[in-house]
Amino acid sequence: MTIRTGPVVVPAAVIKRLPMYYRYLQVLVEEGLERVSSRELSQLMGITSSQLRQDLSYFGEFGQQGYGYKVSELYQAICEILGIEKQYKTVLVGAGNLGRALINYQGFSRRGLNLKGIFDNNPSVIGENINGLTVCNVEGLKDYLLKEGIQIGVITTPASAAQSIADILIAGGVAGIWNFAPQHINAPENIIVENTHIGDGLLSLFFKMKHQERL
Amino acid sequence: MTIRTGPVVVPAAVIKRLPMYYRYLQVLVEEGLERVSSRELSQLMGITSSQLRQDLSYFGEFGQQGYGYKVSELYQAICEILGIEKQYKTVLVGAGNLGRALINYQGFSRRGLNLKGIFDNNPSVIGENINGLTVCNVEGLKDYLLKEGIQIGVITTPASAAQSIADILIAGGVAGIWNFAPQHINAPENIIVENTHIGDGLLSLFFKMKHQERL
DNA sequence: TAGATTGTTAATCGATTAACAATC
DNA sequence: TAGATTGTTAATCGATTAACAATC
Numbered sequence: 001m002t003i004r005t006g007p008v009v010v011p012a013a014v015i016k017r018l019p020m021y022y023r024y025l026q027v028l029v030e031e032g033l034e035r036v037s038s039r040e041l042s043q044l045m046g047i048t049s050s051q052l053r054q055d056l057s058y059f060g061e062f063g064q065q066g067y068g069y070k071v072s073e074l075y076q077a078i079c080e081i082l083g084i085e086k087q088y089k090t091v092l093v094g095a096g097n098l099g100r101a102l103i104n105y106q107g108f109s110r111r112g113l114n115l116k117g118i119f120d121n122n123p124s125v126i127g128e129n130i131n132g133l134t135v136c137n138v139e140g141l142k143d144y145l146l147k148e149g150i151q152i153g154v155i156t157t158p159a160s161a162a163q164s165i166a167d168i169l170i171a172g173g174v175a176g177i178w179n180f181a182p183q184h185i186n187a188p189e190n191i192i193v194e195n196t197h198i199g200d201g202l203l204s205l206f207f208k209m210k211h212q213e214r215l
Numbered sequence: 216m217t218i219r220t221g222p223v224v225v226p227a228a229v230i231k232r233l234p235m236y237y238r239y240l241q242v243l244v245e246e247g248l249e250r251v252s253s254r255e256l257s258q259l260m261g262i263t264s265s266q267l268r269q270d271l272s273y274f275g276e277f278g279q280q281g282y283g284y285k286v287s288e289l290y291q292a293i294c295e296i297l298g299i300e301k302q303y304k305t306v307l308v309g310a311g312n313l314g315r316a317l318i319n320y321q322g323f324s325r326r327g328l329n330l331k332g333i334f335d336n337n338p339s340v341i342g343e344n345i346n347g348l349t350v351c352n353v354e355g356l357k358d359y360l361l362k363e364g365i366q367i368g369v370i371t372t373p374a375s376a377a378q379s380i381a382d383i384l385i386a387g388g389v390a391g392i393w394n395f396a397p398q399h400i401n402a403p404e405n406i407i408v409e410n411t412h413i414g415d416g417l418l419s420l421f422f423k424m425k426h427q428e429r430l
Numbered sequence: 431t432a433g434a435t436t437g438t439t440a441a442t443c444g445a446t447t448a449a450c451a452a453t454c
Numbered sequence: 455t456a457g458a459t460t461g462t463t464a465a466t467c468g469a470t471t472a473a474c475a476a477t478c
Contacts, residue, residue, distance in 0.1 A: 010426075013445060018422060019415035023397060037459065044399075049459095050447050057461055065460040066454040082418050083425030097316035104312045107397060107414040111421070152420070176424045178417060182238060182322060184259075192423045196416035199322040200234035202393060203297050205367070205409035206326070207230060209391045210298030212407065228469060252435065264435095265471050272437055280436040281478040 010058045017055060018082055020045060025075040037068035084112045088176070089150050091117040093165050094157035095125050095135050098180055098198075102156060103131050116148055121161075138165070145172025152176045159183035166193075225273045232270060233297055235260060240290040252283035299327045303391070304365050306332040308380050309372035310340050310350050313395055313413075317371060318346050331363055336376075353380070360387025367391045374398035381408075 024045050028036060038049040045052070056062055056074075059081050063069045079085060092099055095118050102108060103115065119138045120126055128135045136144070144150070145168075153169035155162050155177060162181035169177055176192040179185050185193050239260050243251060253264040260267070271277055277292050278284040294300060305328050307314055317323060318330065334353045335341055343350045351359070359365070360383075368384035370377050370392060377396035384392055391407040394400050400408050 011445065015419065015422060019412070019418040022418060023412065023414075039459085048447065050449090051445090053459095053461060054446075061461070063460050064454055065452070066458045068459065081422070083421040084418070086421065086425065088421070088424070097312065097319045101312035101316040102413070105413070108417070111414060111417055113417060151424075176420050178420050190427075192420060192427065194416050194420035194423070196413060197234070197238065198317070198320070198411060198413070199238075199326060201409050201411035202323070202326055202328060203234040203237060203299070204230065205391050205393050205407060206298040206301065206303070207233060207296070208407045208409070209303070209366075210301065211225075212405075226469065254435085263471065265473090266469090268435095268437060269470075276437070278436050279478055280476070281434045283435065 008058055014055045014058055017047075018078065021055075021078050022075075022082060022084075025071065025078055028071045029075050033071050035068050036071050036074075038063070041069070087112050087114045088152045089148060090115050090152040090154060091119060091141070091145065091150050091169075092154040092156060093119045093138060093141065093169075094155060094161070094181075095120040095122075095128070095130060096156060099154075099156035100130060102154065102180075103133075113152070116150060117144060119144075141165075142168050142172045145169065145174065150174055152178065154178045154180070155185075156180045223273055229270045229273055232262075233293065236270075236293050237290075237297060237299075240286065240293055243286045244290050248286045250283050251286050251289075253278070256284070302327050302329045303367045304363060305330050305367040305369060306334060306356070306360065306365050306384075307369040307371060308334045308353060308356065308384075309370060309376070309396075310335040310337075310343070310345060311371060314369075314371035315345060317369065317395075318348075328367070331365060332359060334359075356380075357383050357387045360384065360389065365389055367393065369393045369395070370400075371395045 024041065038052045042049040042052040060077070062074050062077050090113050092103060092115060099118070103118065108115065115133065118130060118133050118135045119141050120135050121138045126135050126137050150172065151174055153165075153174045153176075155165050155169075157165055159181045162179060162183040163185060166177055166179070166185045166187060170187055170191055174191070176194065177185060177187065179193055179195045180198065182197055182199060185195070187193050239256065253267045257264040257267040274296050275292070277289050307318060307330060310333050314333070318333065323330065330348065333345060333348050333350045334356050335350050336353045341350050341352050365387065366389055368380075368389045368391075370380050370384075372380055374396045377394060377398040378400060381392055381394070381400045381402060385402055385406055389406070391409065392400060392402065394408060394410045395413065397412055397414060400410070402408050
């Protein structure tokens with residue numbers, strides 16, 4: 001097993017599929033499966049085995065001819081490629097329902113996200129204990145970021161507050177922003193902004209239901 | 216303005232962008248903007264104007280040469296294409312944090328989703344009132360679905376319960392399932408399953424942070 | 431009218447798939 | 455060894471972009 005280290009350009013379409021590989025391999029690891037072929041795994045995932053092998057080839061060689069892949073090795077490799085081992089220090093801003101859902105989300109910590117602080121501007125929420133962390137006043141956010149060396153900020157505020165929170169996060173030195181507010185975030189190029197628009201899935205569902213016969 | 220009705224095959228890549236058009240146009244409608252050109256809107260969205268016009272052309276003609284698009288007309292057209300006006304009857308199963316987040320999510324009802332019932336299996340949650348709806352025992356789900364003619368089921372249960380809930384939803388006659396559980400759902404071809412895997416966005420963020428220099 | 435911008439065609443670019451030599 | 459399956463190349467397929475005639 002070799003992980004490629006050189007300067008390879010990974011197509012965007014491949015990057016989008018990496019989390020899916022992670023999810024499916026995690027299940028196989030939990031099931032205790034020892035080996036899997038590209039054909040078996042690809043059928044499980046609903047893609048072609050060609051695509052699976054092609055995708056992996058951007059990162060290195062993880063299998064053995066005539067055998068397939070060792071599940072645990074491939075899983076480890078995907079984790080490393082994704083940077084899951086990194087344990088980024090994180091704050092979450094906006095302790096409403098969505099924020100709480102994320103805080104309590106198993107996969108949050110399982111994926112190696114290290115939640116250090118929760119912030120809100122609502123006096124009736126500030127001071128509350130959620131999953132072992134006390135909700136802090138958002139006014140103290142910027143100082144906290146610099147003091148603690150926070151690397152990721154999660155925005156689960158209403159759309160109207162999103163950009164101003166993002167500005168504070170950026171001023172506070174975070175490298176990445178995970179934005180759930182249905183609001184475009186302006187940020188300098190070196191700050192990575194990942195948007196998750198939950199409502200989009202619903203609209204896709206509507207569309208497919210309406211146009212079922214066409215697809 | 217003409218909406219195309221014939222049997223056109225819409226590329227998957229175009230369908231994926233429709234919710235984004237909806238989001239951005241909604242903002243422009245709220246701002247009270249009257250007209251917008253493909254160049255202006257595309258710059259806002261970070262795509263090319265070619266792509267915007269090409270995408271719209273799959274559904275009809277919505278603009279005027281030399282003028283651009285009437286914002287409200289284009290917004291209405293996108294809503295109709297997406298099937299937002301339909302008011303699908305919906306139940307949500309799993310009243311944990313994520314379920315509550317969705318129930319309280321403005322865009323849920325704004326997009327025309329008609330939430331009729333909330334179900335859970337936790338005795339301490341059953342009977343609770345959330346946003347005007349009483350949480351029901353999941354044991355009564357199937358009968359309820361048939362009686363009320365429910366069309367969409369939202370699954371916000373743990374992964375372990377997802378498939379069995381999906382089976383009940385399917386037996387109860389829903390046409391679409393919006394699945395948030397990190398679990399593949401098996402369903403017959405005529406049932407549309409839309410998966411929203413929240414954790415995937417986090418992994419994309421990790422990857423981009425780790426490989427920033429390569430992209 | 432002159433200027434602007436659409437809708438669409440054709441060219442380019444990128445992503446997926448098929449096929450197979452290499453090899454465990 | 456014989457069978458199986460990888461990693462990779464080349465061919466196919468699909469998506470994006472550039473360009474422009476049509477026209478408001």
